[in-house]
Amino acid sequence: MSKRNIAILTIFLALLIDQASKIYVKTHFSIGEEVTVFSNWFLLHFTENNGMAWGFEFGGKSGKLFLTIFRIFAVFGILYWLISSIKKNTHTAVIIAIALVFSGAVGNIIDSVFYGVIFDAPAYGVATLFAENPYGELMHGRVVDMLYFPIYEGENFTFFNAIFNGADSFITIGVILLFLFNKQAFPKETEK
Template sequence: MTAKYQMLAIITLVTVIADQATKQVILATMALHETIEVIPGFFSLTHIHNPGGAFGFMAGQPQGVRAVLFLVVSTLAAAFVLYLYKTTPRTLPWLLGALALIFGGAVGNLIDRIRFGVVVDFLDFYVKGLHWPAFNVADSAITVGMTVLVFHILFKKVPF
């Protein structure tokens, strides 16, 4: 295995393990909808299940429709990210790292959808009554990866 693909494997593995381990802790120690305030007025751990996509997208649709749609879309997105990874030169390590984070995050949330039919979220940031949608480690990896990817697209020459 080349160094390029070792990087993909390591980042993906670390992301998935961190994501699944933190979700397991939440599942084992907190009841659904239970909240533990960590930083008053700003951050709590709140155990929720997201049946939809990002920001609860399609959460109100029938479970069967969501299951098929999200499994197909997640699989296609993961395959596309792997294609981008394959076509990205080793000379762009930050971009490779970003793509690996996106892939690892997608895998982490896909595991939840396969196991539970929902994604376990628990990181709850807010100011007073204004809450950002709860998220998890996989979502964080995807967000960081997408931020680096967009930076590369806007400010650097990328191969795609």
């Protein structure tokens, strides 16, 4: 399989997994609802945020718009990097890594750009896909998070209390691969 096709397949599968899981959780879980997947260390816990890590806010509505536009420009930079890496016949692991980072970024952009205009936000209960009365507007959607791994929970402390989504996972895996294959990803120019 060509590196171009590997990149396309990676992007397609990552986006499919990310969006299918988000849409499923959003249309089957109420905000804050939680189910145990494995013991007490892997839970699905539905929450949403405005697009920044750990639910941080960034300047209200205008900050959200700025963040979304910044991400869109960043995705074009990542896409350029992916295309040029394919043309340079870079190591397959690097192509997969860049494709995963690209997919994760696009997955969260989809939430931010479109979810406000295709979902409603009921006070209680589950959201409706393609709702008559959506909760927001274009470029102001909330990012769906659901993966929760509270590895250790003490009285006043939880180890790894972040709740994240598939897109975040793909970005993380891609960055780890880039770190592991950094010599192939960032080759040094040979001196002449």
